[in-house]
Amino acid sequence: MQINSDTAILLAHCKDAKGILHAVTDFVLSNNGNIIKLDEHVDEDESHFFMRVQWDLSEFNIPKDKIGEYFNTLIGQKYDMTWDLHLSSSKPRVALFVSKYPHCIYDLLSRYESGEWNIEIPIIISNHEKFAGLAERFGILFHHIPITKETKLEQEQKEIALIKEHNIDLVVLARYMQILSSQMTEAFPMKIINIHHSSLPAFAGANPYKAAFKRGVKFMGATAHYVTEDLDEGPIIAQDIYPISHRDSISDMKRKGRDIEKIVLAKAVWAHLNHTVLIYKNRTVIFD
């Protein structure tokens, strides 16, 4: 994480209008904030304004717990903004959901343990027992919550309770082979990231490799997206693709796919945890 000093990050978007950027920078500068990074984007097709501004709080005049209130009163209301304020002082808390595929969970745990990412992973939840030992070795609580068609809603309630209990900021589905019900997606909107093993919208749903083989495509990919009620339809955070040819069997695709999936998932998690993602109309603006 780049978030190592005492900074504020503001993500905001609204209908485009003259002078928004000026107003926001004025808010920061006139209160003695030092802008570290500023990105803005105007979607010309939609006439919509997006911005991310990060500033140093060390000499900022407004107390931390009042910044949101002041910003909303002085700027947000005026432009009818949707906004979000993040302080860099707290470590993000992440929960991992996994089934039986090891590549994504190993990759995430490696980044975690090796210090590549400065986060907390207090719990791993799985519908199988396979990774209980792995979790233990990394010192993470493991909850085995098996799911059947009949027990899904009930079991998800346990998961929701655990997520709340552990103050989880982000749920990562690291090849978790279960479709979440709407009670789950609605409980944590834009707080659950999934990795799908195709370049969406191509080959949504089950068995993308087999479908891709059958269609004879020359590229395959992976897509990390926020989970919404509509399967594989949530806002896309990151994608990557890789070339394939007639020489690639379905088994080759699976092998190559694993490497792309874990990297794309990690890229999306990184983007989310760094507060670089804005969402508007089921699309993302990512200030990387």
Place this chain on the structure above:
Amino acid sequence: MQINSDTAILLAHCKDAKGILHAVTDFVLSNNGNIIKLDEHVDEDESHFFMRVQWDLSEFNIPKDKIGEYFNTLIGQKYDMTWDLHLSSSKPRVALFVSKYPHCIYDLLSRYESGEWNIEIPIIISNHEKFAGLAERFGILFHHIPITKETKLEQEQKEIALIKEHNIDLVVLARYMQILSSQMTEAFPMKIINIHHSSLPAFAGANPYKAAFKRGVKFMGATAHYVTEDLDEGPIIAQDIYPISHRDSISDMKRKGRDIEKIVLAKAVWAHLNHTVLIYKNRTVIFD
């Protein structure tokens, strides 16, 4: 074209069996042919065998007009092969279909005129008059054949007649904004190549840029494929993709898409004209 000497190219596929490759190389070698290039592929998921072999005919014992017959008698029938024989002596004859977008037709004509491709382009057919002058400047016959819903079948008959009259080996739809009827696709199976401005199967049909923008994908692409009765469903010959972000408006996608489309289309045409493409179950094997 690499085809500059007197060679034969055999494309063949059949159910995999012991000794096929050996039998075919034996056929060439025992008749005093010198193998220039040999590619084979076994689709393990389908247990199907594919090969392309090109050999020098200068000392080959079997007369040119008998090679096919002999091959079929000695090898083809035995393995129940689907095969195709091409002699490098003849220049491929290509017809271009175009509507109003210039990028693909300019690119193809540039390759033609500059000598990059050793082919003949005797005719350009268009439903608009826009490129009549361009065709004239390149010394190519231009046929303006306007199409309406009502006249399509009738007007296509004219096109079919022209294609036959000019002994066309390949029809290239260079952003020809018309859907071909089945009378056309059936008249020239695997002889018509189209370029679609997305990475199929994503965003098939009309307006892929708009659909891609709406879905918020991070990659767009282009696909060259053989035209079959099913729109955008024919065997894929070539694809390429390019990254996009929130910074890309629909207009940016169009601009970037043009560059990919013309290159992907040219790549597919090159592959076809060099007899490197085999088709099996609506997929291609491309020996490049």
Place this chain on the structure above:
Amino acid sequence: MQINSDTAILLAHCKDAKGILHAVTDFVLSNNGNIIKLDEHVDEDESHFFMRVQWDLSEFNIPKDKIGEYFNTLIGQKYDMTWDLHLSSSKPRVALFVSKYPHCIYDLLSRYESGEWNIEIPIIISNHEKFAGLAERFGILFHHIPITKETKLEQEQKEIALIKEHNIDLVVLARYMQILSSQMTEAFPMKIINIHHSSLPAFAGANPYKAAFKRGVKFMGATAHYVTEDLDEGPIIAQDIYPISHRDSISDMKRKGRDIEKIVLAKAVWAHLNHTVLIYKNRTVIFD
């Protein structure tokens, strides 16, 4: 070109300091300019600030011919800025230099003639006569200026005179196989774009394909850069790469390279003509 209305584009960079962005946006807004597009970048490794701002001039209070003076007085001097102001009213004038390879010049002329680019190409200069007919067909003056080791300096004087006479904004070396002397590069600093057929700094100098083949690399590329006195060392504007394998002969690389070269060159020319390129310490910032 996107430049279709009456706008001003300001490119500026300077040492990073508090409030620069605010000062520039204030300059535009307080004089009744409407910002169409704003990009800024802070190079944190160098602590250097870059920006590009484009605004509508229709109601701007400062007369066009005074904008630069006012900006410099009010803002530029204060921050010790390096800046450049462009008005969208004038059509860029481009000269093409070419030797014997057709792919880049055909591609550029296609974009020109088909209306993809709204520019003027008044002259083509070549050390060979090969493309005289092509120039004529596109209605462009063709100057055959042969170059030998002995005549280079003298002949370049003619070229310099032609460039000045025709008020050329940008010289494009479309695979012009001559090394420019320093009198030429100094006469038009950051006004000459070259395309090199490798991914610089790999395989600078002559025969990159052969060198790449010999080194056994798995990727090749192309690089468009401004021409400076140091061969292949000028600021890089655009690059792209393509995978190669043992299956690619030098001749295959040449074929694949052509497609990348022409696209990368066009991308760089487009970026330059849209005033999206800033140069600092032999590097480019490109606001695309």
Place this chain on the structure above:
Amino acid sequence: MQINSDTAILLAHCKDAKGILHAVTDFVLSNNGNIIKLDEHVDEDESHFFMRVQWDLSEFNIPKDKIGEYFNTLIGQKYDMTWDLHLSSSKPRVALFVSKYPHCIYDLLSRYESGEWNIEIPIIISNHEKFAGLAERFGILFHHIPITKETKLEQEQKEIALIKEHNIDLVVLARYMQILSSQMTEAFPMKIINIHHSSLPAFAGANPYKAAFKRGVKFMGATAHYVTEDLDEGPIIAQDIYPISHRDSISDMKRKGRDIEKIVLAKAVWAHLNHTVLIYKNRTVIFD
């Protein structure tokens, strides 16, 4: 590993001549071997022939320990071949060398432990103590062998002894920040794979990120290669690249580079362990 049945893999290359492929397939078929996979390549620029053939040994007439001898007598000598025979029955044994960067070693160990790769990793050797605990957790012997300029030759002798003692088939330098002396590279020719954090030959040597930043390139990459006496000059096995822009600081490059490095290194190790790599004149032919 795909090597799960009782098969032989023959890698061979020689000067191209008529009938080689035929002779080899005849050797396999006439002795009742069933060819599972066959790849051949003719380097036309060098007129050199390469092949890889894998066949089922279950009904093969020649005893396993005699296959090499018979092949050499009947085929190898005749064509003056360089060849290598591998039997799929034995598990490859890999040693890891590492310094202080975690990403590659974590990735390799994850593939090992999760069963993605069916190999043995008996030892990890490092010039630092940092990963002693990690090795222990994965049940692997850890040898801390610190290196100074003065002790290098002596300490390498210990490493060479360990590699021999543990019957190591492949040494992987997983970001091992030491230059190997020629005694080491000569002891294990084409048995040591290194990962370099640039797209060689660009930015060979130390600090490629810094050099790339300074040169202002638009792409960076990673290269896995066999280690030879000449630093960063050995045969390239795998490369990959990623786009960068002015927005990427050196720190961003490091972050993005990590993900590419570990994937490229793994790809090279996989290719080597599956016996798909042939080496000729410091280049690789990879039959993937």
